[in-house]
Amino acid sequence: MYFVNDIVNYLPTKNHLKERVILITGAGDGIGKSAALACAKAGATVILAGRTPAKLDAVYTLIMAEGLPEPRIFAIDLEGATHDDYVNLAATIDQQFGRLDGLLHNAGTLGQRTPLSNYSVELWNKVMQVNLTAQFQMTQCLMAVLEKSADASVLFTTSGVGRAGRAFWGAYAVSKFAIEGMVQTWASEIEGLGSVRINAINPGATRTNMRAQAFPAENPYDLATAEDIMPAYLYLLGPDSKHINGQSLDAQIRKP
Numbered sequence: 001m002y003f004v005n006d007i008v009n010y011l012p013t014k015n016h017l018k019e020r021v022i023l024i025t026g027a028g029d030g031i032g033k034s035a036a037l038a039c040a041k042a043g044a045t046v047i048l049a050g051r052t053p054a055k056l057d058a059v060y061t062l063i064m065a066e067g068l069p070e071p072r073i074f075a076i077d078l079e080g081a082t083h084d085d086y087v088n089l090a091a092t093i094d095q096q097f098g099r100l101d102g103l104l105h106n107a108g109t110l111g112q113r114t115p116l117s118n119y120s121v122e123l124w125n126k127v128m129q130v131n132l133t134a135q136f137q138m139t140q141c142l143m144a145v146l147e148k149s150a151d152a153s154v155l156f157t158t159s160g161v162g163r164a165g166r167a168f169w170g171a172y173a174v175s176k177f178a179i180e181g182m183v184q185t186w187a188s189e190i191e192g193l194g195s196v197r198i199n200a201i202n203p204g205a206t207r208t209n210m211r212a213q214a215f216p217a218e219n220p221y222d223l224a225t226a227e228d229i230m231p232a233y234l235y236l237l238g239p240d241s242k243h244i245n246g247q248s249l250d251a252q253i254r255k256p
């Protein structure tokens with residue numbers, strides 16, 4: 001049994017993720033960057049995946065400057081990545097580590113805030129590719145290497161607009177609804193079969209570039225920082241959540 005307060009206020013032990021190998025997409029900025037630092041501080045070797053090598057390099061440098069386990073960098077644009085890219089990624093991880101203990105699907109793109117009747121089909125396809133299809137394909141290709149871990153956590157990123165429809169959120173909202181559905185479907189397929197679990201996390205309103213793009217008039221200093229919401233991420237990527245599968249959980253207490 002879990003309680004939302006326990007997750008949001010979770011206090012990991014010092015070596016919570018020691019010797020775990022965790023891949024994080026969108027690790028160069030925003031929530032993904034904070035997650036990479038938090039996981040490395042908890043002892044994990046982090047695979048930094050993202051589309052802007054300079055941002056990934058900067059996170060690599062930050063992690064090394066703190067004397068944490070050396071991360072790896074995997075440059076990938078989820079919009080154009082192919083099946084072969086994911087197969088190569090899986091083979092490289094298998095060769096270097098022999099297993100994958102965590103996969104945080106964090107990268108995402110907002111698309112347009114506009115009525116669906118006006119939504120560009122081209123943009124719709126791009127958002128669906130980055131926010132849904134690429135994540136499905138990557139997980140499918142990494143499943144064998146995840147199954148080699150004694151305790152593997154796959155964590156997708158959802159949103160409040162992926163749980164209740166809200167006007168003008170377009171393909172972004174629909175992609176997050178689909179993530180919720182994929183998590184439930186996949187989790188029920190693997191329930192009780194092995195050591196992999198699949199869940200979703202909703203960061204809640206968080207001070208990042210995406211949030212500023214979605215709510216340009218909002219004061220960012222009223223929002224939680226990406227660092228503030230890390231307890232729930234560390235909980236769901238670590239051993240204490242081993243029993244949780246098929247859930248969609250919040251990283252912040254929801255405001256009424």
Ligand code: NDP
Pocket residue numbers: 025026027028029030031032049050051052055076077078079105106107108109130157158159160202203204205206207208209210211
């Ligand atoms: P940011 O825009 O700050 O970061 C998004 C990350 O995704 C960046 O690292 C970006 O890379 C990467 N990314 C975008 N497109 C691609 C692509 N085609 N290929 C590879 N990487 C890509 O957003 P957040 O940190 O806010 O968002 C992280 C997740 O949290 C997203 O899934 C978002 O939907 C979700 N979320 C965020 C909320 C918030 O309030 N911030 C609320 C609810 C959900 P680059 O920097 O190189 O462009």
